[in-house]
Amino acid sequence: MADISNPECSIIMRVSHRTKAIAATAVLEPGVALPARRPLRARAPAVASTSRLAWPVKAFLLCAFLPWLWQIGTMSISPYRLVLVFTLVPCIFFWLGGRAGRIRAADICICAYCVWCLVSLIAVHGADAALQPAGTTIVETAGAYLLARCSIRNAEQFLAMSRLLFWIIVLIFPLAIIETVSNTNVSLDFFSKFFPTHVVAENIPRWGLRRVQSVFEHPILFGVTCGAILALVHIVVCENKSAAQRWGATSIVLVTAALSLSSGPMTALVVQTFILIWDRVLKDNPMRWRLLWALLAAMYIVISLGSNQTVPEFLLTHFTFDQASAYYRILIWHFGSGSALNHPFFGVGFNRWDRPEWMPGSIDMFWLYHAILFGIPAGLLMISAFFLMVLPVGFKRGLEPRLVQYRTAYLAVMSGYFLVGWTVHFWNATYVLFLFLLGSGAWLLDAGTPERRTARNRTSRSDQAADPAPQPRRRYPARASWQPKPIARARKLT
Numbered sequence: 001m002a003d004i005s006n007p008e009c010s011i012i013m014r015v016s017h018r019t020k021a022i023a024a025t026a027v028l029e030p031g032v033a034l035p036a037r038r039p040l041r042a043r044a045p046a047v048a049s050t051s052r053l054a055w056p057v058k059a060f061l062l063c064a065f066l067p068w069l070w071q072i073g074t075m076s077i078s079p080y081r082l083v084l085v086f087t088l089v090p091c092i093f094f095w096l097g098g099r100a101g102r103i104r105a106a107d108i109c110i111c112a113y114c115v116w117c118l119v120s121l122i123a124v125h126g127a128d129a130a131l132q133p134a135g136t137t138i139v140e141t142a143g144a145y146l147l148a149r150c151s152i153r154n155a156e157q158f159l160a161m162s163r164l165l166f167w168i169i170v171l172i173f174p175l176a177i178i179e180t181v182s183n184t185n186v187s188l189d190f191f192s193k194f195f196p197t198h199v200v201a202e203n204i205p206r207w208g209l210r211r212v213q214s215v216f217e218h219p220i221l222f223g224v225t226c227g228a229i230l231a232l233v234h235i236v237v238c239e240n241k242s243a244a245q246r247w248g249a250t251s252i253v254l255v256t257a258a259l260s261l262s263s264g265p266m267t268a269l270v271v272q273t274f275i276l277i278w279d280r281v282l283k284d285n286p287m288r289w290r291l292l293w294a295l296l297a298a299m300y301i302v303i304s305l306g307s308n309q310t311v312p313e314f315l316l317t318h319f320t321f322d323q324a325s326a327y328y329r330i331l332i333w334h335f336g337s338g339s340a341l342n343h344p345f346f347g348v349g350f351n352r353w354d355r356p357e358w359m360p361g362s363i364d365m366f367w368l369y370h371a372i373l374f375g376i377p378a379g380l381l382m383i384s385a386f387f388l389m390v391l392p393v394g395f396k397r398g399l400e401p402r403l404v405q406y407r408t409a410y411l412a413v414m415s416g417y418f419l420v421g422w423t424v425h426f427w428n429a430t431y432v433l434f435l436f437l438l439g440s441g442a443w444l445l446d447a448g449t450p451e452r453r454t455a456r457n458r459t460s461r462s463d464q465a466a467d468p469a470p471q472p473r474r475r476y477p478a479r480a481s482w483q484p485k486p487i488a489r490a491r492k493l494t
Contacts, residue, residue, distance in 0.1 A: 051156035053164065056087045060147060060436070061164055064429040065172070067188060067215040068195040075132060080432060084143035091146040100149040101446040104392075109385035110145050110435075113370075113378055114138045120374040124349035133350070144432035148439030155406060155447070159239075161440060162232040162409075166249065169226055169233075173256045176212045176222075180259050183210045191215065212259040221430045223265025224420055227257030228437065230272045231412035235405050263325075264424040268416030275412040312422065329423055331355075332365050340371040340379065347375040366421035386438065390414045393441050398448045410441040 063079035070077045094100060095107070117137045121130035152158055175187050183205075191197050198217050203210055211219035230253050238246035254273075257265050282288035303311050312333070316326040339354035340347070348354075352361065353372050363369045371379030394411055417434055426434050 051154070051160070053157055053160040054151045056083060057147065057151045057161065058164065059083050060087070060144075061161070061168070064433055065168055065215050067191050067197040069197060070195065075136075078428070080429060081136070081139060084139050084147070084432070087147055088139055088143040091143070091150045094150045095146050100146070101153070101442065104389070104442060104445065106385045106389035106438075106442070107145075107149065109381045109388060110142055113381040113385065114142050116378050116381060117141075117374050120346040120378065121349055123346040124351065140432050141435060144435040145439040148436045149442050152440040153443045153446075155403060155443075158406060158440060158443065159236055162229065162236045165229045166233050166237050166253070169229065169253055169256055172214055172226065173252055176214055176256050176259045179212050179214065180209045185213055187214045206261040209259075209261060211261045216430065217428060219260040220262045220264055220424050221427070223257045223260025223262050224268065224417075224424055224426065225430050225433055226253065226260075227265045227269045227272075228413055228416060228433070229253060230257070230269060230416075231276060231409040234276055235409035239402070239405065264420045267423065268420040271416045271419055272412045275408070275415065279408055316423065328360075329364055331359060332363060333368065335359065336363060336365060336368045336372050340368070340376055343372075343375065345375045345377070347371065347373045347378065349373060362425070364423060364425050366425045369425050386414070386418065389438055389442060390418075393444050396444055396447075399444070400448065403444065403447050407441075407444055410444065413437060414441075 060080055060083045063083050066079045068079055095103070114137065118130065118134040121134045124130075152161055172187070178184075178186050185200055188197050188200060198215075201213055201218050203213065203219065205211070212222055213219050214222045216222040216225065230250060233253050234246060234250045238249050241249070254269060257269055278288065278292060282291070285291070300311055303314050307314050309317065313330055316329055335355040336353065342354055350373070353363070355361075363372060367383055368379065370382045390411065393407060396407065399407060414437075417437075
């Protein structure tokens with residue numbers, strides 16, 4: 001052991017402020033290189049598993065298919081509304097805190113829509129009468145959308161959500177078969193034994209079969225909700241399955257939704273099926289989607305030039321089960337758009353909208369409904385939120401092949417919703433599921449960015465390691481960071 005009394009060798013004791021431990025360091029003789037200090041090992045942060053679906057999402061999706069209704073005073077509480085009431089405030093804080101990624105333009109439109117609905121209802125009905133319906137609108141709209149934005153943040157959670165929805169449809173499938181054959185709503189009969197449920201809708205058989213209502217308020221809502229996940233099941237849920245398993249699962253969803261025997265839901269099914277087949281047949285053609293848009297534009301021009309009807313009127317009158325129903329939707333467009341123009345800012349609220357006395361009051365047109373009730377700004381905000389979410393996802397670049405397929409499924413689902421929204425109105429569980437699915441694709445906008453940045457940084461580091469910068473040659477060994485600087489000897493003035 002070195003003698004501590006020797007001036008050429010001394011022991012310097014220092015205390016590290018990080019480790020709170022005492023380390024002994026020796027000052028070596030001149031000309032002897034100091035050993036390099038061992039770098040501190042960074043402790044990896046504990047990362048929670050993000051592949052599981054959060055329990056509020058599971059509860060929300062399951063409760064959306066429960067037809068129970070609880071009356072509290074003048075307010076109707078359904079199971080999914082109860083879940084959204086408890087999750088709305090946490091989701092708002094998570095969203096503002098960055099837990100849902102960047103704040104998107106579609107998010108702003110959804111929030112602005114809720115605010116405008118509150119303002120319009122106060123302007124039309126007064127503050128006291130507007131608080132309850134406005135609160136319900138905010139909970140259902142912002143609550144469902146932000147729940148998806150905060151909870152569906154990667155491919156695994158998107159897959160888990162799609163799988164849960166598929167298994168719910170699998171449970172509904174045999175009950176729907178029994179209902180359409182026996183002319184008895186066995187689902188509502190079962191749930192009504194525990195709590196009050198929806199009433200059985202007036203049901204006119206078609207093709208000798210009962211239109212399945214199941215746990216929803218109307219057969220149209222049943223068909224729209226069940227058929228919405230067709231592309232998700234085919235591409236996402238069955239991505240690693242055989243062709244027989246994939247088409248078998250897809251057929252279950254297709255048949256279940258088709259039992260509604262409604263042209264609106266079947267339109268969404270046809271659109272999704274066409275997109276899936278088009279993508280499969282032309283998968284090696286990188287221009288397939290541009291070619292599809294060109295064909296749609298050509299079809300629009302041909303119908304416009306060859307028919308005395310507008311394109312929507314032509315499609316409604318030629319591709320519906322009931323011509324009278326198609327004609328009624330045309331009347332909704334004419335009189336509904338006129339009512340929106342007559343009350344452009346705040347709409348009519350829950351008052352009678354402008355229509356003939358003999359015309360029923362239902363508005364079977366989702367994209368027009370908001371403009372009639374809450375004013376044109378509300379209608380523009382809702383459709384803007386849709387396009388400001390769907391279009392950026394559609395033009396997103398740099399996705400890996402798996403995520404490209406997930407994006408195709410998401411866009412197919414949204415395409416079906418967009419078209420069927422011109423012939424059907426979404427309300428209650430169908431409405432909140434639509435907004436939930438709309439927000440569930442926002443994670444694709446953030447996918448791939450960290451990976452590409454990490455790869456770029458890794459490449460730059462490897463380049464620096466391969467071609468290190470030349471270091472100047474030292475005459476004397478490097479001084480340790482803890483050693484004091486040598487005292488300069490004063491120069492003698494002459």
